[in-house]
Amino acid sequence: MVRSPSPPQERLSRTAIVDSALRLADTEGLDAVTIRRLASDHGVTPMALYWHFADKAALLDGLTERLLAEVRFPADPVGAWDEQLELAQNAFLSVIRAHPNLATLPLTRMLDSDEGLRVTENTLRLLHAGGFSPEDAAELGSYLLNAIVALVTSEPGPERVLDGEPRAAAVSARRAQLLSLATDAFPTVVAAADALADCRSQDDYYSRGIDVLIRGIVSLRDATATGAAPEAPAGAPASPTAE
Amino acid sequence: MVRSPSPPQERLSRTAIVDSALRLADTEGLDAVTIRRLASDHGVTPMALYWHFADKAALLDGLTERLLAEVRFPADPVGAWDEQLELAQNAFLSVIRAHPNLATLPLTRMLDSDEGLRVTENTLRLLHAGGFSPEDAAELGSYLLNAIVALVTSEPGPERVLDGEPRAAAVSARRAQLLSLATDAFPTVVAAADALADCRSQDDYYSRGIDVLIRGIVSLRDATATGAAPEAPAGAPASPTAE
DNA sequence: ACCTGAACACCGTTCAAGT
């Protein structure tokens, strides 16, 4: 609340607004990111933001772009195709994990910024190099990216805005709720109450999630892409076969 | 707008409110579901709803429960384990596909209603029968369910609130945007512009998405669950090994 | 070019009352 009430701001700018929106979302959740809140944090009238952004959707597009700009894909891809794919997916995952409150933004805004297009292109290119057509790569790539978001949103545990003592309280409340269920109707849920109330090991959870994803893609490729450039170096797609 | 301004309502009730909330979300999107809008649709004061629900979160929990109640799992599971898993996943998918505007609700509210717990129990039980421990099944199951939601949210095409002519306009605008990109920076995205702007075949898209998911799980099971009840009949878990 | 001021049509919610 006493974040920076009315700092002697030198100037308003797109990047300054997006910067504070990112911090605000990280600390207080995406719902806290409002035009009026950002304006007051910058010691300015709400309407001032409308000179820099057409509307709130444009602001969220800017925020999404800022998030996706942090994704660092390996510059020179080496190793087997599935290893390259895993590295790329982990690059995306680590950024989403660092900003879990923003995880849902790319779900609908992936194609609405240059950085989102960059991430998309890299993913589709990798899939295409693995033998999928650009069209198949498009559907598979969109799904792959969103499944990684789903991995983060489905991480067991309470809302990610909570911290410290309120978080521990939420975890034990959830545990108690699940343990109180009828064991004949919900035997497996009761048996897994601890694991559902809070993630046991985040690293294990995520490495297994990525593992399942890659296994699925590889298995599909092996069953589908019969002889279609199965082990291309993935520098650039051999021939994009445009339209 | 002229939906049912002030019908001579007999009585307000939880189910009547949830019913109209479901219709409203389906036709106008989740954002249209507000306390005040529902109240006016029922010809009643906003505060009237607070007798039936503690707050808006409770209303959305009720809406989620209503949605998940539509999920019909096969009563007597027959066939191979992965076929059972696929049937169960398709049962969940078909409900989400029927209500795409509500797809994101189960992401955070799965454990907050009896119907959500029912869906969770069924999923975990199946995974447990496949050889995963209840804890592993919990993490895998949460992920599986959310990945199916991700499948729906990542279906290529414009927002699902749009229909008819505005939808076609959004599709061709997206297509034009993607085709106008620099082909040296975004060759694969440009090549897949059509597939990214609108889903080619929804049935193909979804059957492949489920396919990738099942393949991933099966591959993980074959690599992991070494000899641990690999082909149990899946009626009920052999021994829940509680705690 | 960049920001203010007043206003409009919305939100969820509390609190005190009515029947």
Add this chain to the structure above:
DNA sequence: ACCTGAACACCGTTCAAGT
């Protein structure tokens, strides 16, 4: 038990001005 009325602290956004 079930609903109303007035009020509070919020939203995003338009439109007309200011400098």
